[in-house]
Amino acid sequence: MDKENFFSGQMTEKQRAFREDYKRGIAKWYSGWGHLLSIYLPGLAVIAFCVENIHAPTLAEIAILGPILIFYNFNEWWIHKNAMHHPVKKLGGALMPVYHRHVHQHHQYFTSKRMTYDTNREWRIVLFPPYALLIFLVATVPFALIIGYVWSANAGFLVMLSTPFYYLNYETFHLCCHVKENWFVRNCPLINTIRRHHAAHHSQPIMMERNMNLTYPITDWYMGTSDLNRGLFGHLFNGYDQRYIKDEFQNDQGADLRQSV
Numbered sequence: 190m191d192k193e194n195f196f197s198g199q200m201t202e203k204q205r206a207f208r209e210d211y212k213r214g215i216a217k218w219y220s221g222w223g224h225l226l227s228i229y230l231p232g233l234a235v236i237a238f239c240v241e242n243i244h245a246p247t248l249a250e251i252a253i254l255g256p257i258l259i260f261y262n263f264n265e266w267w268i269h270k271n272a273m274h275h276p277v278k279k280l281g282g283a284l285m286p287v288y289h290r291h292v293h294q295h296h297q298y299f300t301s302k303r304m305t306y307d308t309n310r311e312w313r314i315v316l317f318p319p320y321a322l323l324i325f326l327v328a329t330v331p332f333a334l335i336i337g338y339v340w341s342a343n344a345g346f347l348v349m350l351s352t353p354f355y356y357l358n359y360e361t362f363h364l365c366c367h368v369k370e371n372w373f374v375r376n377c378p379l380i381n382t383i384r385r386h387h388a389a390h391h392s393q394p395i396m397m398e399r400n401m402n403l404t405y406p407i408t409d410w411y412m413g414t415s416d417l418n419r420g421l422f423g424h425l426f427n428g429y430d431q432r433y434i435k436d437e438f439q440n441d442q443g444a445d446l447r448q449s450v
């Protein structure tokens with residue numbers, strides 16, 4: 190298979206039929222770009238607002254971003270592993286649509302053999318609904334206010350901007366996991382890593398337990414839920430390398446990926 194077809198291998202009949210059915214159900218008025226902008230514009234506006242209000246931050250204030258980003262990386266892993274791959278009946282079933290959308294739709298639409306979409310109308314099944322960002326922002330406000338009150342306004346605004354920053358990072362990287370092969374996604378460090386990492390996650394035999402990170406595979410490395418046998422640095426900059434796939438996974442997603450690469 191030539192390089193242009195990385196991650197765009199043959200679909201099974203089941204996957205093809207699911208895609209046709211899903212695409213028929215997308216509303217006529219749906220616009221991929223509208224969906225994308227409904228996430229990025231408010232996200233960038235909040236980041237810009239916070240940056241405007243940060244004045245001469247100290248190194249200690251800026252350093253707060255480190256633990257926050259690690260915490261968000263763990264959250265991304267935890268939510269994906271627990272709420273998106275398991276039916277959570279608590280909270281009045283509020284998280285059930287997230288599970289349904291992820292396991293019964295996203296994972297049927299994309300498999301490790303065929304990870305890519307054809308047109309931007311299919312962003313419908315890649316991007317979260319616009320209200321997800323709103324929920325994350327509302328959840329962040331009390332923490333930003335507390336940090337702003339007990340430490341400094343700068344630290345509070347840095348906490349506030351970290352949420353849309355990480356969320357836009359997540360959406361951008363996940364979208365890059367599902368675009369057709371191109372020079373940028375193949376060669377950009379970190380993005381090429383998550384592209385292979387996520388393609389392996391889309392392999393049906395291991396999707397419930399492996400490769401839960403969607404930005405940087407830090408928590409997967411730390412929690413031992415990665416399909417790779419490498420250190421942290423190797424995990425972050427693995428790219429498309431398949432040499433480090435653990436032996437026990439060589440026959441499921443390893444084989445899938447070899448077909449698609």
Ligand SMILES: [Zn+2]
Nearest residue numbers: 295299366387
């Ligand atoms: Zn995906």
Ligand SMILES: [Zn+2]
Nearest residue numbers: 273291390396
């Ligand atoms: Zn998943």
